[in-house]
Amino acid sequence: MSEDDTSGDDDRGLTERLRERRVTLWTLIVPPTVWAVHFLFCYLWVAVSCAKQGGFARFPIAFVAGTILALGIIVASGAIAFVQSRTPGDPPPHDESTGIDRTRFLATATLLLAGLSFVAVLFTAAPALMLTDCR
Template sequence: MKERLTERIRSLRVSLWTLIVPPSVWAAHFLFSYLWAALNCAKVGQFARFPTLFAVGTVLALLVILAAGAIAYVQQATPGDEPPHESGTRVDRLRFIAKSTLLLAGLSFVGVIFTATPVVFLTDCR
């Protein structure tokens, strides 16, 4: 089962679009966070004790980033030529984009956590 999933992930087509998924999710979560805070303060005047909608949005963003990172992790481990990579083959490009996506997924994961952290500490809208 695990080998079949790994082979399925390796067969996915990788492009620059896959590279921008984690930062795009981070940016969408950032926008969602500010909109949630503004609407919550405008309607209620304070933050909710347990912001269910915000927690669901944060968990969803983290899951999408984790999925992109997991796919990139499998793809960057694709066997290929040994360094130095003097000729750009398809496998070399795949591994480069996958490694870049993996690094961006890690950065985006930390960014989403930092964006969500103030909700835990803030209780007032002043």
Template sequence: MKRGIGHRVRELKVTLWTLIVPPTLWAAHFLFSYLWAAISCEKVGYFARFPITFAVGTGLALVLIVASGLIAWAQTRTPGTPAPHDGGTDIDRLRFIAYSTMLLAGLSFVAVVFTAIPVMLIGDCR
């Protein structure tokens, strides 16, 4: 019997390792942006008007951040006791980490967009 992607996502468990995925992707994109700008300015002397390599790297980072946010969002909807979550059960911990991951994914998405804006708008290496 085939299971849908929603069921497979719900089977994934968020951990502290998955919590660091969105900020790590943003940091990798930030490093990629500066390296791309330094190399293109050194070799060519200016940015290309529409840098395809940079756009692909930015798109990949955004897709991965959205995917981790969607997985975390699915985990926040795990059934359990209603708020306040003062019992300290495993489900409450899972939902807390998932909610934190979802918020970090949103923040990382905005950070990647703000990192990409100067590269897309500034065409000069001065």
């Protein structure tokens, strides 16, 4: 058995394992929740720093780390949703009240929300990283 085959098995295994994860409304709101937490973190970190020490946040690197962490979670959530949105089984158009169609629908919605949240986190982080001033 060649190495390629092994990794192929692993990939399939991973895909299968991802598809077996439950998709619920709770997993659907992971990307927008990360966006909200990142948004609050950026605003509160600046507001508290400016109010308490009168200068811009002491650790601007925290914005970079927080943004990378948030983007990482959103990308992971989006990747899982992408795999789940392609769960095979039922025939198209995937709008029946079956388990697989429900999974595909929720996963597609999660994927779209992940895309939106990704851009939103970037747009929140850009001013925080470029306008390092309290005014």
